[in-house]
Amino acid sequence: MKIFERNTKKLSRRDFLKTALGGGVAITGLAGISTNKNVSAIPQGNVDLSTANHEDSHNDHGSPGTVGQVNHDANGFDPPSLLYEWDYGEVSQLPNGQTLREYHIAAVDKEIEIAPGVFFPAWTYNGRVPGPSLRCVEGDRIRIKFINAGSHPHTIHFHGIHPASMDGVPGVGAGVINPGEETIYEFDAFPFGCHLYHCHANPLKRHIHKGLYGAFVIDPDPARHQGEDAQIARQRNHLFPEVNNYNEMVMVMNGFDTNFDGDNEVYAANTIAFAYMKEPIKIQRDQTQRLYLINITEFDPINSFHVHANFFDYYDHGTTFQPTLKTVDTIMQCQAQRGILEFSFKDFEPGLYMFHAHQSEFAELGWMGFFEVVE
Numbered sequence: 001m002k003i004f005e006r007n008t009k010k011l012s013r014r015d016f017l018k019t020a021l022g023g024g025v026a027i028t029g030l031a032g033i034s035t036n037k038n039v040s041a042i043p044q045g046n047v048d049l050s051t052a053n054h055e056d057s058h059n060d061h062g063s064p065g066t067v068g069q070v071n072h073d074a075n076g077f078d079p080p081s082l083l084y085e086w087d088y089g090e091v092s093q094l095p096n097g098q099t100l101r102e103y104h105i106a107a108v109d110k111e112i113e114i115a116p117g118v119f120f121p122a123w124t125y126n127g128r129v130p131g132p133s134l135r136c137v138e139g140d141r142i143r144i145k146f147i148n149a150g151s152h153p154h155t156i157h158f159h160g161i162h163p164a165s166m167d168g169v170p171g172v173g174a175g176v177i178n179p180g181e182e183t184i185y186e187f188d189a190f191p192f193g194c195h196l197y198h199c200h201a202n203p204l205k206r207h208i209h210k211g212l213y214g215a216f217v218i219d220p221d222p223a224r225h226q227g228e229d230a231q232i233a234r235q236r237n238h239l240f241p242e243v244n245n246y247n248e249m250v251m252v253m254n255g256f257d258t259n260f261d262g263d264n265e266v267y268a269a270n271t272i273a274f275a276y277m278k279e280p281i282k283i284q285r286d287q288t289q290r291l292y293l294i295n296i297t298e299f300d301p302i303n304s305f306h307v308h309a310n311f312f313d314y315y316d317h318g319t320t321f322q323p324t325l326k327t328v329d330t331i332m333q334c335q336a337q338r339g340i341l342e343f344s345f346k347d348f349e350p351g352l353y354m355f356h357a358h359q360s361e362f363a364e365l366g367w368m369g370f371f372e373v374v375e
């Protein structure tokens, strides 16, 4: 990687972004956020973070974030698309009336820019990290045509219920899919919830952290549930109008070991460090928010999500209709743990509300953003 051709001494991960970006771009630390003149008034109004960063780029106690722009066009994906885009598959009906959803996923090697000027030689599903957010309905037949167009053997292992032969692990069923080969994973989608998929080739930690993972959401089918549960199922199911009362987002918490020392140097929700700080996520004050949150961070035992000035209900794994945690502002997830967060800023003052990992170091290294609440 170009950065480390210049820097032969071992960098601590705390130094990484600053040192690596010391040329044309710069990053400032988080240390002074509570006293920084530009961001101390965050809840009361809009802050131009790019301006704040430029003014403070000489100052180690300035506002968090990166200076410069990631080339989202070159990446082929941008922070809003990662947040809002779903892949529902090609939909048809089987003779027995069951809905069939066919998805096409190719593993592709691709260098991606994860912070301004910081490039990572990723292994991707469909050129994105995270891969496409697959969505279906409980009981649908799922058929995933997987082509390995990458340079290493890969698989797709889905979290969910399926036959052993469809598990996407080495030595079982199709096993590892070598470069140039393809296979089909097929199963019925159960249980409803917020799940994920990832490569399960060995060494597992390397295959996962290189970028081979994505969201897999199974909506509950109201016809399979009774009473109040059926009503809630309609609010979660993308085929019913009730879901439009919610602003649905996907965040995959991830990290990147850019110098291959077994530690992450960059953290994010959806890959791009500080992406939602540079471009806060605009949300309507009166609309309920639903966040599908997944942790796939490698090398660190847990990650977390914390929102400022508000609380949320949490559905661990998304497999229940009633919250498994009520009125919390922080949750932690081990790797592959995931869940659904629901919250609202109704009657709140419009403005910027921060969210971030409450492992402060992760936040400093990119896993931090803003909701911009608008009327």
Ligand SMILES: [Cu+2]
Binding pocket: 152, 153, 154, 155, 199, 200, 201, 207, 208, 212
């Ligand atoms: Cu792999």
